Amino acid sequence: MEPVIECRHLTHCYGRRKIYEDLSFDVPRGRILGLLGKNGTGKTTTINILSGYLEPRSGECLIFGENIRTLTPQTRRRIALLIEGHVQYQFMTIEQIERFYAAFYPAWNRDAYYGLMEKLQVAPGQRISRMSCGQRSQVALGLILAQNADLLVLDDFSMGLDPGYRRLFVEYLREFAKAEGKTVFLTSHIIQDMERLIDDCIIMDYGRILVQMPVGDLLRTFRRYSFRCPDDARLPSGEGLYHPAVVRGRGELCSFASPEEVRFRLEEAGIPCEGFTAETLNLEDAFIGLTGKY
Amino acid sequence: MWKALLYKEWIKTRWYLLLALLVTLGFAGYALLKLHRAVALMGAGHIWEVMVTRQAVFIDQMQYVPLLAGLALAAVQYLPEMHRKCLKLTLHLPVPALATLGVMLAFGVAVLAVLFGLGIALLAAGARPVLAPELVGNILHAALPWYLAGVAGYLLGAWTILEPTWKRRILCLLMSVLLLRLFFLAPVPRAYGGFLAVLALLSLCAASLSWLSVVRFMAGRQD
Numbered sequence: 001m002e003p004v005i006e007c008r009h010l011t012h013c014y015g016r017r018k019i020y021e022d023l024s025f026d027v028p029r030g031r032i033l034g035l036l037g038k039n040g041t042g043k044t045t046t047i048n049i050l051s052g053y054l055e056p057r058s059g060e061c062l063i064f065g066e067n068i069r070t071l072t073p074q075t076r077r078r079i080a081l082l083i084e085g086h087v088q089y090q091f092m093t094i095e096q097i098e099r100f101y102a103a104f105y106p107a108w109n110r111d112a113y114y115g116l117m118e119k120l121q122v123a124p125g126q127r128i129s130r131m132s133c134g135q136r137s138q139v140a141l142g143l144i145l146a147q148n149a150d151l152l153v154l155d156d157f158s159m160g161l162d163p164g165y166r167r168l169f170v171e172y173l174r175e176f177a178k179a180e181g182k183t184v185f186l187t188s189h190i191i192q193d194m195e196r197l198i199d200d201c202i203i204m205d206y207g208r209i210l211v212q213m214p215v216g217d218l219l220r221t222f223r224r225y226s227f228r229c230p231d232d233a234r235l236p237s238g239e240g241l242y243h244p245a246v247v248r249g250r251g252e253l254c255s256f257a258s259p260e261e262v263r264f265r266l267e268e269a270g271i272p273c274e275g276f277t278a279e280t281l282n283l284e285d286a287f288i289g290l291t292g293k294y
Numbered sequence: 295m296w297k298a299l300l301y302k303e304w305i306k307t308r309w310y311l312l313l314a315l316l317v318t319l320g321f322a323g324y325a326l327l328k329l330h331r332a333v334a335l336m337g338a339g340h341i342w343e344v345m346v347t348r349q350a351v352f353i354d355q356m357q358y359v360p361l362l363a364g365l366a367l368a369a370v371q372y373l374p375e376m377h378r379k380c381l382k383l384t385l386h387l388p389v390p391a392l393a394t395l396g397v398m399l400a401f402g403v404a405v406l407a408v409l410f411g412l413g414i415a416l417l418a419a420g421a422r423p424v425l426a427p428e429l430v431g432n433i434l435h436a437a438l439p440w441y442l443a444g445v446a447g448y449l450l451g452a453w454t455i456l457e458p459t460w461k462r463r464i465l466c467l468l469m470s471v472l473l474l475r476l477f478f479l480a481p482v483p484r485a486y487g488g489f490l491a492v493l494a495l496l497s498l499c500a501a502s503l504s505w506l507s508v509v510r511f512m513a514g515r516q517d
Contacts, residue, residue, distance in 0.1 A: 087378045087383065
């Protein structure tokens, strides 16, 4: 499938602190891709590079085949951008901001915006600065959807939203993206939402991408293995075995490898593996299994 | 699209512009009132003589008003853009970034031109009944660098506010103070002569400095 976003060999540092090196990934057309990672792994840095507000030390990003540093206004019109913190012009009212943005986007969907605003219980003339954090987030998301762009880049879209609106937005966004063939690239700290929404995920660790794959494949193939073993046992690690640990006589590790293979490797290392169990995980547990609990 | 950009600037600045209009015209009116009172008390002949021999202009109290009006306009227009980096939203609009900045700056310069034009018109109209045309010209010539300072202050203020790092912002501030000092070297009529045209050109050139700040913002420069 033709990629909408192509990032090649990105390297970025803040001062002497390296965020990542030689990072490459694609986002195919029509897919919803979630970027997951612990705090400080470079999610917002990636979004900032993608939106053209950060120049990477090296590497390049293309969106719709154009370098993001030199995007034409026509291409920028096809990209809806949600900035971290749901930033919007706080000096405008609900009506003013809609009127302002509508002038820039020929495919502007006024009904989508006011449909979401109706749920807010605020007057159209209310200024955004006088709204609660959650209401402001909803205004920002309403504007993103009304823009009817081909690519949506959403940084921490669920921040500040109550559970009901989060669920509503996730369902609305997925239905909208699938029906209209939109491409979505997003980050969120609430991984349960991502599980309902995204097709593919990129899981980042400090300085690198751990996995990029369809969420379905991840949830089907990534397992947590647990077994009884002595507290002083030295579990094998690396080569596809993630975060092995022994807590109160119970060994635990995660892996994409099959139960037979994991069991073989444990036995090879002299671990008895009594009570060996394998379980598939939800996205949040898979994320923790891959990145560790700090 | 251009109308929408102007609409945004108008929403940000409209209440300030009303206040700035009242304050600048208020100061000009106050200066005229003092002039008329002096003429009534001392006689027109004496005031004319003082103006010619001592190069008095009777409007010294409004020397820094246009500068403050320009600086405040820059703050009203550009601080909301830098608040939580809203400028990202503006630069993401499907309009070339340089053109977007150009519209914002042109809006500011245009409203200052109207504001200051009204101030100058009020001064000229108010002074004409009691002063000879040459003396009215003296007052306006003395005031012209101050009004130019207002425009330069606005453009230098925009440059400083749009700069994304504090270190460089302080540098911008220092350079702005030094440049603005040029507009207040001699508060006497016709002191600048031909240099006034250079000052006007310098003021307009200051508009290009804001682009440097925007380029640095787009490159993600931070402290």
